[in-house]
Amino acid sequence: MRHRFGQSDRITVPFRMLSHRFSMIAMLLVSCALLLFGRAEAYVFDDARNKTLEIMTPVMDWMSSPSALFRSWLENFDAYFDVYEKNRILREENSRLMAWKDRALQLEQVAIRYQDLLDVQLEPEITYISGRVVSDSGGPFVHTLIINAGRKQGVAEGQAVVDRRGFIGRVVGTGKAASRILLASDLNSRVPVLVEPSNDRAVMTGDNTSRPNLEFLSDNAEIKAGDRVVTSGAGGMLPPGLPVGITVQTNEGKFRVQPFSEQARVSYVRVLRYDFPGEIAPETEEEAAEEEEALSVDASPPAPAAPQTEPIALPPEPQTPVLPESPPRVATEEPIQVMPLGEPSETVGDDDG
Amino acid sequence: MDRSLTRSFSALYQLSIPFAVALFCVMFTMLPWGLSSGVVIAPSFALMAVYYWGLYRPDLMPPIAVFLVGLFQDLMSGGPLGLWSLVYLAVYGVVVSQRLFFIGKAFLAIWIGFGVILSPLSVLAQAFLSFILYPIAARIFAAVQKQFLNQP
Numbered sequence: 275m276r277h278r279f280g281q282s283d284r285i286t287v288p289f290r291m292l293s294h295r296f297s298m299i300a301m302l303l304v305s306c307a308l309l310l311f312g313r314a315e316a317y318v319f320d321d322a323r324n325k326t327l328e329i330m331t332p333v334m335d336w337m338s339s340p341s342a343l344f345r346s347w348l349e350n351f352d353a354y355f356d357v358y359e360k361n362r363i364l365r366e367e368n369s370r371l372m373a374w375k376d377r378a379l380q381l382e383q384v385a386i387r388y389q390d391l392l393d394v395q396l397e398p399e400i401t402y403i404s405g406r407v408v409s410d411s412g413g414p415f416v417h418t419l420i421i422n423a424g425r426k427q428g429v430a431e432g433q434a435v436v437d438r439r440g441f442i443g444r445v446v447g448t449g450k451a452a453s454r455i456l457l458a459s460d461l462n463s464r465v466p467v468l469v470e471p472s473n474d475r476a477v478m479t480g481d482n483t484s485r486p487n488l489e490f491l492s493d494n495a496e497i498k499a500g501d502r503v504v505t506s507g508a509g510g511m512l513p514p515g516l517p518v519g520i521t522v523q524t525n526e527g528k529f530r531v532q533p534f535s536e537q538a539r540v541s542y543v544r545v546l547r548y549d550f551p552g553e554i555a556p557e558t559e560e561e562a563a564e565e566e567e568a569l570s571v572d573a574s575p576p577a578p579a580a581p582q583t584e585p586i587a588l589p590p591e592p593q594t595p596v597l598p599e600s601p602p603r604v605a606t607e608e609p610i611q612v613m614p615l616g617e618p619s620e621t622v623g624d625d626d627g
Numbered sequence: 628m629d630r631s632l633t634r635s636f637s638a639l640y641q642l643s644i645p646f647a648v649a650l651f652c653v654m655f656t657m658l659p660w661g662l663s664s665g666v667v668i669a670p671s672f673a674l675m676a677v678y679y680w681g682l683y684r685p686d687l688m689p690p691i692a693v694f695l696v697g698l699f700q701d702l703m704s705g706g707p708l709g710l711w712s713l714v715y716l717a718v719y720g721v722v723v724s725q726r727l728f729f730i731g732k733a734f735l736a737i738w739i740g741f742g743v744i745l746s747p748l749s750v751l752a753q754a755f756l757s758f759i760l761y762p763i764a765a766r767i768f769a770a771v772q773k774q775f776l777n778q779p
Contacts, residue, residue: 294723298723301694302720308708319708323705330703410657415706416705420703454705541659
């Protein structure tokens, strides 16, 4: 196959080359300027990015349907070869998991009892928004995904995103019906994590490889290869306890995280909607203020109403001696409940009442 | 008057074809192919488009078009703006400056030329896949050129 060059080239080449060179230099300068400016003021282009996201996602959504088909073929093709082996492994795993299930059910009961006893502040419920991946960044510089769920469905920036196996990243941009996810492997990704079972805290930093680094480990951290890594929830960005991956040790002795998730291979993801304890706090403060008001008036009718609004919580009643109702209420409960909770002064107060 | 209007329309049309092809290439690359686990290695079809048009018809693929294609990819991927523009402009600049060398050469030489240009990026698996797939892409670009630009 031979290609011929344009006929008109011979006549206008000198002029063309000059103008080409000029606009070439201009465009190079503009690119560099954009890079530098974007580095300094990263948020400036966010609107442009989100707008592009919004406009292009329907197109990508449409275009990606055949690629999803291609992908399912690929997966089926893969699966065909190891169907017997897979079956055996799954059966073994299943029998192992059944044992674990029994154990988990037992432990769940125990945990519920303890939580009741200790009056643990339970994590707020997490709800999901599912979305299909319509685009990945397709390049070596940035690791992002675009999914076809956005603000309309309740996705907001900062929310954690998981696939069926574990944490994959978080939302960094949203459009009306589209959002962009920064994968944990991206150069800009920083995720506070917890390494189990030693409970060492670390920050998982992406470096554009498939295995993110574990950084800021304390010197006396007791981590082995194969330890489980979960999100720690530190910093209030992500819900705690999401499975992330397992640790692997590199030749230099540093630790990296082998993610559970399929990363770029993922086709459906779930965005987690999660209300942070910090965001609920103002309400409880208000309640506390109301209670205080009610007590300062020292009217007996509102006083018993206040404890009823709370489940079994004991600590917010430092005024127990003032209330005639509280001693009987405490008396109906088991004595252990008071012990781990109330500060010494309160328990003393109860005894006095 | 009428004729010059027609001519400028025709020029616009001619300019739009390679640009549209390159934009489509960006989107095509960014489809979730799922070929990779973790490290994204989808071949960069837009790079091939920039190479192809830079070689055969740089007059239809001016630097500003190259810049816009890169900008589009940056906006889509959410990365730093100007990064892909810079990569594409660099490739384009090298190709255009070496055009005279490639004139009249066999396709194999042009293919190898593409490999040479990719070599600074060769640490990336993406570059390798792009190299492998270039002949297919070039054939498609040639078909587009023949179909829409009345060029052999």
